[in-house]
Amino acid sequence: MVVQVAIIRPGPIVGKMVHPYLDRRNGKQPVDYIHPSFEPVLSRTLGVPLFQEQVLKMAMVIADFNGSEAEELRRAMSFHRSEERMQRALGKLRAAMTKREVTHDVQERIVNSIQSFALYGFPESHAISFALLAYASVWLKVHRGPEFYAALLNCQPMGFYSSATLVHDAKHHGLKILPVCAVNSEVKCTVVDDKTIRLGLNQLKGIDRTALLSMVAVRCQAAWKDLDDLLTRCSLPKDARRALAKAGAFNALGHHRRSALWRSEAEVHHDLFFGVETNEGDSPLAMMKPEERLEADYQTTRMTVGPHPMLLVRAAIPQAIKAINLPFMRHGQGVTLIGMVICRQRPGTAKGHCFISLEDETGISNAFVPSALFEAKRLIITQEPFLEIRGMLQHSEGVITLLAGTVLPFRYPAISSQVQSHDFR
Template sequence: SICIFQFESAGMQKILTQAKPRSIEELIALNALYRPGPLAYIPQFIDCKFGRKPIVYPHPSLEKYLKKTYGVIVYQEQVMQVAQEIAGYSLGRADVLRRAMGKKKADVLAQEEKPFIEGAVKKGYKAEDAKRIYDILIPFAEYGFNKSHAAAYAILAYQTAWLKTHYTAEFLAANLTNEVNDIEKLTEYIAEAKSFGIKVDAPHVNTSEVNFTVHNAKIIYGLIGIKGVGENVAQAIVDTRKKGVPYKDFLDFLERLGTKICNKRTLEFLIKTGCFDGLGHNRRELLLNMEKAVAYIDKKLEICETGNLFDINTCEGFPPFVWEKAEEFSYQEILKFEKENLGFYFSGHPLDEYQQVYERCNSVDFAHPERSSAGKEYTLIGQLVDYKEIRTKAGKPMALGKVEGYEGVMEIVVFERELEQFRNKFIPDAIVFLSGTIDTKRERPSFKVSKVLEPSDLKQKSIRELHIALAPVHNEDALDSLKEIIMEERGQCSIIFHVPENNHVVLIRANNALSCSASQEVLGKIKALPVVQEAWFD
């Protein structure tokens, strides 16, 4: 329910998963209950809905008012109905009670108890039953919510959920535009788009609009999502492009837009985020030549506008710009620039080096940490994007941080003992491999670190298969040597043989009894055998 009005928090997502609402009425109730006071009644609501607990009404006569909320008093309107049914209150008198509860007026609530009980007795109810029902209503003053408000919220939530379901790309693009100044939201929403299989194209001067848009089922990153690019500059870039043709290259961009609208700082942001990729020069080359190119265009425009020396319309004869060549930035440098200027990685992720380990060993659901099991040990792999050491009220050291994975960010907590043991492993921007538990009781679940793992150990654990490509010609003795090595180095790694046969290769998976350890030493021994053409782990 990410991006769904009133229902996108981690806590609410957890409640929705448990409650499995099937109607607007249930959405209204959950929206009203998910507040500090009535939060404690949600388990009762869910258990009664699924029949795990019997529905208990304060009095049988109240079933018609409380049936839809499974016996739980949720709304202020229900308080009014109870007062009318039990104590015979008029609508106006019941509203006085509702307002007293809504404004937590203890004096009014105390004064109302006697007439409530007297009215109930007159209607044939027992005084003790009336007292018990009134006592049930009193705590409601701490959390009572207006159903009409909850209904409006739920309807809007349903509408946004409908849009997300049927126009997913467009809906997410609109939300990205709306949250353009919130890096955490942008990261979360882009991860959400990818989880739906929607590709998000990088910003570019020839394809991006001012805001985030959709084209051919892909989200196109909006120019205003780039740090340092204001709405006026973004609009000028788009308007100038639409007046003519796509920009041919960097110089064409400068000449058509003018160097006054797009200053050097903004140009630097555009270059570093890849907005000129594919237009003839790499990012390092563009940055290296940027100031010289701006001066060149300024001079060219000045001379051409005067009409001196050259044709005023074509500036024919103006000397060409001479580019100073340079190798492109490294992959890590490109990612760093994107992080600095977009707020997150776009072309890739520092985790890519450990992608196989991440996919096979990371057990934390970054997108839905609230679904984690209490007390269970998890493995968390990601980039340490935020880290600081602090002291508790008792003066003990501890650390707080954030670890970023492919699907989102997880908050981590490191207490004194683990901090003393692993302090040198917590390096900002480094990839960390952590073991610990997840506290789901908080609004934002956090990961309590118990151990820092070695990547080499995890890498070995992530290996599941050993592929052995056999040579076209081999004898039984050679195969016995291979079997001997495998039997000596037993482990959890399955073995797949690639056997040449009649100009093609047949894959044969060994039975479970034949498995080996996933060590480089074993791999080296196997590759050294004449019967083996190639061998590799996967």
């Protein structure tokens, strides 16, 4: 099983612990163990308590806690902790440190470290397990990209990103994504070669899996001669025929999408003497335009293997900066970003601030929305699938974020109702 790793931006409390560790690792901050007795406990993490076991060991070293007292502290720091229970445990810790003549300043630093840790801390075993999954996922993405993306698409819904974002990311990494096809697609997404993935019939919305399995089984007996042959040999419900046609799955059988829709609505049957007959002639309908194909893609699969939606409107939004160009802009520069919302985060430790990820045809950009602006624009931020965000660009140690000053809806009516984002609040 392939696990997708979500990178969550650290909130203010997490930052109190994570940022000092990174600064110390990069030589920007001296290593400080708070108290000399903590050096054996915190040397591996440069004086910053990152794991639950370290915090408990600190209490045992500095306050002479026994196993049961350390367990009491661990329970007080648990996810479902109560403030009363936490204060009681910290009070006991302070009393024990006072008895051992630990200075007030050191006591305060220790208590602050434990309080900060309690809001996000985890056991070291969890960290190691998560790191292993992250490493394996990155290795697969780099060395076996087609298998990595095909597995993620087959396991949806899961992880941090929607299928649409996964497809665009795969394309950015040089992979070719072939569309759903009644002639070539299996039920699941498959690897064609080292650079190519074929979307599976499972990416189509609203079609029963039993119908898809039956269609593939009939195809295995003999290849389709044409669309009429498929419609005759497969007892597909009318909704399924429409979805396949609208998604372009019948294109390989000599029909464009509207032609296939026209044909799919016809009554097709076998005549005893003359073979296949239909009650309709050739389609009088014109082929879909790019915008219409995009809308059909999102209506049937909530994604597209064609151009990104933002590419189709790029000429009309000259004020918007592409995600790929942000690294070349200066810190503090005024910037406007317009894109599809793929993720909203508003963690409890962020004091009401919100983090938004926007996607355009060149990549992903990140915006930070202060709590006051979030409250003022709550409905727009939480409900609109496309946003226009104006603000100042911030560069910090390789991380690029837009500090939002204004948030506006960006109207993209053709696919707005079909766009999915993963929101964590």
